[in-house]
Amino acid sequence: MDGVGVAIAETLIKIVRGYLFAGLVFSVPFVIFGIQRVDPSVKGWNVLFRVLILPGLSVFWPLFAVRLVRGKRHPVERTAHRLAAQSASHP
Amino acid sequence: MSVGYKSIQWNRQKLIYDLILWASVAAYIAIFMAVTKGIDSNLDIRGVQIRAYGSAAFLLLHVILSIGPLSRLSPKFHPLLFNRRHMGVTMFFLALIHVVGLNLPGLPLKTTGALTWYHDFGNLDPLVSLFVGNSHYGDFIQFPFEILGVGALAIFFVMAATSHDFWLVNLTAPIWKALHMGVYVAYGLLVGHVVLGALQSNRHPAMTVAVGVGLVWIVGLHLLAGSREIKQDKATLSPSDDGFVDVGTVAEIPDNRAKVVTISGERVAVFKYDGKISAVSNVCQHQNGPLGEGKVIDGCITCPWHGYQYLPDCGASPPPFTERIPTFDVRLAGDGQGPVEDQRIFVRAIPNAPGTHVDPAVI
Numbered sequence: 001m002d003g004v005g006v007a008i009a010e011t012l013i014k015i016v017r018g019y020l021f022a023g024l025v026f027s028v029p030f031v032i033f034g035i036q037r038v039d040p041s042v043k044g045w046n047v048l049f050r051v052l053i054l055p056g057l058s059v060f061w062p063l064f065a066v067r068l069v070r071g072k073r074h075p076v077e078r079t080a081h082r083l084a085a086q087s088a089s090h091p
Numbered sequence: 092m093s094v095g096y097k098s099i100q101w102n103r104q105k106l107i108y109d110l111i112l113w114a115s116v117a118a119y120i121a122i123f124m125a126v127t128k129g130i131d132s133n134l135d136i137r138g139v140q141i142r143a144y145g146s147a148a149f150l151l152l153h154v155i156l157s158i159g160p161l162s163r164l165s166p167k168f169h170p171l172l173f174n175r176r177h178m179g180v181t182m183f184f185l186a187l188i189h190v191v192g193l194n195l196p197g198l199p200l201k202t203t204g205a206l207t208w209y210h211d212f213g214n215l216d217p218l219v220s221l222f223v224g225n226s227h228y229g230d231f232i233q234f235p236f237e238i239l240g241v242g243a244l245a246i247f248f249v250m251a252a253t254s255h256d257f258w259l260v261n262l263t264a265p266i267w268k269a270l271h272m273g274v275y276v277a278y279g280l281l282v283g284h285v286v287l288g289a290l291q292s293n294r295h296p297a298m299t300v301a302v303g304v305g306l307v308w309i310v311g312l313h314l315l316a317g318s319r320e321i322k323q324d325k326a327t328l329s330p331s332d333d334g335f336v337d338v339g340t341v342a343e344i345p346d347n348r349a350k351v352v353t354i355s356g357e358r359v360a361v362f363k364y365d366g367k368i369s370a371v372s373n374v375c376q377h378q379n380g381p382l383g384e385g386k387v388i389d390g391c392i393t394c395p396w397h398g399y400q401y402l403p404d405c406g407a408s409p410p411p412f413t414e415r416i417p418t419f420d421v422r423l424a425g426d427g428q429g430p431v432e433d434q435r436i437f438v439r440a441i442p443n444a445p446g447t448h449v450d451p452a453v454i
């Protein structure tokens with residue numbers, strides 16, 4: 001393949017690597033200091049649990065960064081019955 | 092349930108299933124290598140290793156994709172649902188070894204991956220070479236089949252990385268499920284990866300035929316299970332003037348079990364236990380498992396998928412757990428007259444807020 005193709009491939013790979021690396025830089029302090037503010041079900045100091053979620057955090061870190069900044073937690077899922085119960089109690 | 096996350100949820104039974112899984116994988120790889128070497132001893136061992144791990148992952152993917160529809164067709168397969176996650180993570184690692192090999196310090200097991208073997212000669216980064224080595228992107232048969240593998244591996248990585256319960260809660264079940272539906276995209280990509288790979292290296296057509304048989308099996312099983320589900324959901328019941336729905340008789344429900352009916356656009360599980368009737372939303376808060384296919388164990392509705400529990404009369408998990416599902420008002424008609432078994436059960440169409448206590452109807 002020509003030089004342009006190689007350059008495009010190299011750039012894309014660099015972008016993906018950079019994104020994941022930035023994720024890791026965010027995630028390591030996050031699992032130590034911030035995680036309990038976003039999900040109170042994270043209790044105690046289970047190190048293996050924190051290591052297990054690191055790869056996923058490196059992908060989805062912007063979601064957690066936004067929740068951390070806004071002081072929000074994860075939402076509760078909405079099913080047809082939950083919505084119907086809600087509209088029945090607040091008509 | 093969510094009273095603090097555990098790292099890996101192992102109990103005796105799950106551990107046994109995992110040990111069987113890993114032993115089968117190890118046996119498969121050993122047999123694959125022995126047989127291939129037996130057929131042609133001139134083959135490069137590294138090529139054989141790459142194919143052994145790739146095919147082990149692909150086969151395991153067939154098992155994983157079969158478990159869902161099989162357990163819809165028969166509850167006998169429910170125990171496998173518990174282990175599907177560990178199978179998925181195992182498959183990801185097999186695929187990863189297929190691609191990058193295995194070379195951990197201190198571990199005697201060393202294998203070569205496709206990335207090193209095919210792309211590590213020139214002065215290009217092997218990863219870059221992977222994308223530019225074969226540039227027939229506009230061609231069908233000559234299409235770089237390895238790129239299809241890259242797509243599948245990326246999907247498996249995201250799925251394995253989000254397999255912990257933490258992700259289910261924090262991404263919410265619908266998004267998590269949508270993400271994990273990506274397994275079907277990955278499967279499609281892999282069918283292309285394997286078939287094109289075999290075609291391009293002019294291998295025996297048996298490989299293509301085997302992939303075709305697998306495809307027919309997976310699609311057929313899903314169509315069969317899906318058509319059953321659609322039939323059940325079509326039979327939606329509508330309420331009469333007082334807002335209650337006639338869901339059938341007491342005799343229809345076995346003790347400690349439920350009858351599932353569709354009301355208000357979703358399934359409702361009507362349970363019979365201790366001479367009482369209670370109705371709750373059929374959807375488990377964990378991963379939307381079908382509560383109505385579970386049993387009442389120790390006084391709690393127990394989800395057949397991963398064992399989350401709810402008290403039948405209030406739809407709440409027993410303390411200290413905090414899950415709550417919607418409940419439904421129930422009543423029986425014909426109280427006191429005729430055989431109790433013939434009493435009809437009525438369920439109010441409008442659900443109560445999750446966790447609301449409802450007096451059970453006493454038979």
Ligand code: HEM
Nearest residue numbers: 138142145146148149186190205237240241243244285288
């Ligand atoms: C970056 C991703 C991937 C690359 C670069 C890659 C590379 C290759 C290569 C070069 C072959 C041909 C081997 C040969 O003919 O000797 C192959 C075959 C194969 N790959 Fe992949 N692969 C990737 C991902 C995957 C994934 C994710 C799976 C399955 C889960 C998979 C399953 C297979 C299978 C079943 C074969 C056929 C084995 C056989 O012919 O016996 N590959 N792959």
Ligand code: FES
Nearest residue numbers: 375378380394397
């Ligand atoms: S879906 Fe996992 S326990 Fe119900």
